[in-house]
Amino acid sequence: MTRRTAVQLRAIRIRRAYDEPGADDGYRVLVDRYWPRGRRRESLKLDEWARELAPEPDLIKWFGHMPERWDEFRQRYLLWLDAPGQMKRMSELLESAGDKAITLVYGARDETQNQAVIFRDALQALQRAIE
Template identity: 30%
Template sequence: MSVRVRRVYDPAEPEDGVRVLVDRLWPRGLAKDAARVDEWPKAVTPSTELRRWYHAGGGSYEEFAERYEAELAADEAAEALDGVRALLRKGDVTLLTASKTPQQSHATVLARLLQA
């Protein structure tokens, strides 16, 4: 079982497995049926405050990742993260984000935590 990180705008592929949207907001200009999203656990997404802080240039990616991991330790987020882990135990999971640079996004932090 593997975890992939992809842009939600990219076409779905057979090896995606369960497609999990990990953004708090629905991606602009994308119809819900075209996205082929299987799960959308909003509790595993970064808080609005953290997201705004990071996009405003408030700190480094490493600091963002640390703060995000701390948020994921909270009860509701930890429970939702366990739900994604359960999906991974059943097969492949693709984490979808609208981020233009998925490798510098929260989706990469999530993938790392899921593979640990």
């Protein structure tokens, strides 16, 4: 990967699976453990499904999108993403995207308290650390 300054870091965005893909989405990655209901593969225009980087089923079930559990969910998921295997997978995702912007696609209704928000933050931190 080429070395970039802080100003040149690629954009990492999030977009709901139920919104139409944007022309500037770049490398589109589904970051849900489960396929979004009612969405066809063709309509999502994905480059990758990073299912193994989504929260584990037990953590998803425990969180249940309950706002009072958000902070703990965030901590648990970040700790899990910090494991060496997950860091390697995130690095591979950055490599696969090349110089394109990355759009993380998710299916949750809540646009501010979902795993894609946490994953974006972790991916941005990794990108800053390695570039």
